Amino acid sequence: MNHVSLPRWADLLLLPALNLLAALLAAAVVVAAVGQSPVEVLQVLVKGAFGSPRGLSYTLAYATTFVFTGLAVAVAFHGGLFNIGGEGQALMGGLGTGLVALWLAPHLPAIAVLPLMLLGGVLFGMAWALVPGYLQAWRGSHVVINTIMFNFLASALVAYLLVGRLKAPGGMAVESATFAPSAKLPGLHEALGWLGIAWPSTPLNLSVFLALAAAVGVWVFLWRSRAGYRLRATGSSASAAAYAGIEPRRQVLVAMGLSGGLAGLVGMNEIAGINGRILLDFVAGAGFTGIAVSLMGRNHPVGIVLASVLFGALFQGGAEVAFEVSGFTRDMVVMLQGFIVLFSGAMAYVLAPLLARVLGLFATGGPARGAAPRAGEGAHG
Numbered sequence: 001m002n003h004v005s006l007p008r009w010a011d012l013l014l015l016p017a018l019n020l021l022a023a024l025l026a027a028a029v030v031v032a033a034v035g036q037s038p039v040e041v042l043q044v045l046v047k048g049a050f051g052s053p054r055g056l057s058y059t060l061a062y063a064t065t066f067v068f069t070g071l072a073v074a075v076a077f078h079g080g081l082f083n084i085g086g087e088g089q090a091l092m093g094g095l096g097t098g099l100v101a102l103w104l105a106p107h108l109p110a111i112a113v114l115p116l117m118l119l120g121g122v123l124f125g126m127a128w129a130l131v132p133g134y135l136q137a138w139r140g141s142h143v144v145i146n147t148i149m150f151n152f153l154a155s156a157l158v159a160y161l162l163v164g165r166l167k168a169p170g171g172m173a174v175e176s177a178t179f180a181p182s183a184k185l186p187g188l189h190e191a192l193g194w195l196g197i198a199w200p201s202t203p204l205n206l207s208v209f210l211a212l213a214a215a216v217g218v219w220v221f222l223w224r225s226r227a228g229y230r231l232r233a234t235g236s237s238a239s240a241a242a243y244a245g246i247e248p249r250r251q252v253l254v255a256m257g258l259s260g261g262l263a264g265l266v267g268m269n270e271i272a273g274i275n276g277r278i279l280l281d282f283v284a285g286a287g288f289t290g291i292a293v294s295l296m297g298r299n300h301p302v303g304i305v306l307a308s309v310l311f312g313a314l315f316q317g318g319a320e321v322a323f324e325v326s327g328f329t330r331d332m333v334v335m336l337q338g339f340i341v342l343f344s345g346a347m348a349y350v351l352a353p354l355l356a357r358v359l360g361l362f363a364t365g366g367p368a369r370g371a372a373p374r375a376g377e378g379a380h381g
Contacts, residue, residue, distance in 0.1 A: 005356065006352060006355065006356055006359070007359065010355065010359060011298065012298050012300060012302075012303055014355065015349075015351065015352060015355060016296055016297070016298065016303065016307075016344065018351050018355065019296075019343040019344050019347070019351065020296075020310070020340065020343070020344070022343050022351065023336075023339040023340040023342070023343040023344070024042075024336075024339075026339050026343070027335065027336045027339045028042075030332075030335060031328075031332065034332070035327070036325065036327065036328055036332075040325060041321055041325055041328060044317070044320055044321045044324050044325055045313070045314075045317035045318065045320065045321050046313070046317060047317075047320070048316060048317040048318075048319070048320025048321065048324070049312070049313035049314075049316045049317035049320070050313065050317075053199060053200050054200045054202055055316060055317075055320070057188065057189075057199075057200065057202035057203070057204040058202055058203065058204070058312075058316040059309065059312040059313050059315075059316040059317070060204050060208055060309070060312060061202065061203040061204040061205070061208075061269070061274070061312070062308075062311070062312035062315045062316060063208075063211075063305075063308040063309045063311070063312030064204075064207055064208045064210075064211045064269045064308075065090075065266050065269050065270060065283075065286045066286060066289055066290060066293045066307075066308035066311050066312060067211040067212075067214065067215060067293075067304060067305055067308045068090070068211060068214065068262055068263060068265045068266045068269070068290070069086045069090060069262075069263055069266065069286050069287050069289065069290025069293065070290045070293035070294045070297060070304040070307065070308055071214055071215060071218050071262045071290075071294075071301065071304055072086045072089065072259045072260070072262040072263040072290060073086060073259070073290050073291050073293075073294035073299075074218065074294045074297070074299040074300070074301070074304060075218060075222070075231075075255060075258045075259045075262060076255050076256060076259040077235070077294065077299045078222055078228075078231055078232050078235045078255070078299060079231045079232075079234060079235045079251055079252065079254065079255025079256075080234060080235035080236070080238060080255075081133075081136070081143050081235075081252065081255050081256065081259075082143065082144050083129065083143065083147055083255075083256065083259045083260075084144055084147045084148055084151075084288075084291065085128075085129065085132060085146075085147025085148065085150050085151055085260075085263075085287070086259075086263045086286075086287030086288070086290045086291070087151045087154070087155075087283055087285070087286070087287025087288060088128060088147070088150045088151035088152075088153065088154030088155065088287070089125040089128050089129050089150075089154070089259070089260040089263035089264060089287070090125065090263045090264065090266035090267070090283045090286060090287050091151075091154040091155060091158050091282075091283050092124045092125055092127070092128040092154050092157075092158075092264065093121040093122065093124050093125035093128075093260075093261075093263060093264020093265060093266055093267040094121065094158075094264075094266060094267035094270060094271045094278065094282055094283070095124055095157075095158055095161070095267075095278065096120035096121045096122075096123060096124025096125070096264065096267065097117045097118070097120055097121035097124075097264075097267030097268060097271045097272055098166075098176060098179075098267065098271050098277070098278035099120060100113070100116050100117045100119075100120035100183075101113065101117055101179040101180070101183035101271070101272065102166070102176060102177065102179065102278075104116060105179050105180035105181075105182045105183035106180045108182060109182055110181075110182040110183070110184075113182045113183050114182075114183070114185060114272065117183060117267070117268065117271075117272055118210075118265070118268055120267075121264040121265055121266075121267035121268060121271075122261040122264045122265065123261070123264070124264055125260040125261050125262070125263045125264020125265070125267075126257045126258075126260045126261040126264060127260070128150060128154060128260055128264075129147075129256045129257060129259055129260020129261075129263070130253060130256055130257050130260065131146075131150070132146035132147045132150055132256060133252050133253045133255070133256030133257065134253065136252055136256075137248075137249035137250075137252040137253060138249060143252075143256070151287070155281075158278070158280065159174070159280060162174050162175060162176060162278060162280055166278060168277075174279075174280045175277050175278060175279050175280065176277045176278035177277065178276055178277050179272075179276050179277060183272060183276070184272065184273075184276055185205050185206055185207060185268060185269075185272040185273040186205060186206055187201065187202070187203070187204065187205045187206075187273070188202070188204045188205060188206065188208065189201045189202065189204075191206060203273070203274040205269065205272075205273030205274065206273070207265075207268045207269040207272070207273045208269075210265065210268055210269075211265075211269075211305075211308075212305070214262060214265060215301040215302070215304065215305050216301070218262070218301050219300075219301045219302075221258075227254070230246050230251060231251050231254055231255055233246060234246055234248050234251035234252075234255075235251075235255070263287065263290075266283060266286060270282045270283070289311060292307075292311070292337075292340070292341040292344065293307045293308050293311055294307075295341075295344055296310070296340070296344035307344075310340075311337070311340075314333065314336060314337050314340070318330070318333030318334075318336070318337075319333075321333060
């Protein structure tokens with residue numbers, strides 16, 4: 001918890017930037033220690049993530065998923081809960097998205113199927129999150145333990161369905177049949193092509209705009225609605241909220257339901273937009289990455305979007321580094337991600353006291369202006 005008073009802009013922007021810089025410096029030391037050039041690695045990483053339309057598209061495709069899972073963590077956090085089950089909720093959301101596609105896409109046009117796929121993903125993710133929420137609110141079972149267990153349950157359920165019920169006939173891979181064309185969310189290159197703009201074919205699809213809309217929606221809900229105020233009040237102090245007439249148990253369900261629904265939106269990107277079928281492990285750790293994204297973004301939608309782009313750049317640029325830089329392995333990219341998680345999460349406020357002192361010096365005009373008068377000096381100098 002932050003025990004240092006910082007201006008809001010410094011807490012949301014400056015401190016995360018300093019933590020990122022500290023993480024990069026620590027990673028640079030390790031990279032140099034193993035005989036690699038930190039400058040070369042950083043140049044290749046940035047160029048691979050942002051240096052071309054294709055690289056930028058892959059970065060944003062990763063970031064889209066991280067926005068959904070990061071927002072899911074943030075909404076639960078503002079309700080006083082630590083939802084560590086985004087992985088399972090995203091899996092179930094993808095399952096709901098895919099089941100709608102398999103059942104309805106052969107018979108309905110895209111304009112009807114895609115909204116139903118979105119609704120199916122939200123409802124499946126929400127339902128999966130509401131069970132741990134109910135157990136926490138009415139049975140006192142800790143939500144962290146329950147959501148961890150539900151990650152394993154979701155993985156087992158999806159594997160069972162793919163192997164025993166949904167596997168494509170005659171196929172060897174553990175995946176569902178390919179969806180009908182009406183269940184495919186258009187790629188960004190296709191949408192830009194309709195406008196006469198050439199863009200390389202990449203996994204980036206129109207769900208990137210859904211992610212931005214979700215971020216705006218979360219901001220409006222949390223800070224511009226009475227329901228969001230009740231949720232944040234409960235997260236700040238459940239006893240004080242109850243004294244004010246707010247039912248804390250109901251707010252637990254609201255927080256977990258919304259959190260699970262946001263995580264379930266991952267299916268629109270990964271299932272409807274990229275793969276076009278249900279895969280065994282399409283989430284691939286994005287639910288856990290969302291925890292780091294939310295921590296680094298200070299649980300605010302704007303910060304979460306920026307942190308998602310950063311982690312998307314690490315995934316895309318890291319792949320380029322592992323390919324382009326001789327002797328630099330994918331494990332070293334994971335190390336860099338680990339440093340960022342460490343400095344943005346567990347050590348997020350280590351630099352806060354120093355930053356507060358520096359900002360205090362600027363606010364008072366430096367130590368000379370804030371010093372007491374010397375003996376013999378009058379009050380007016």
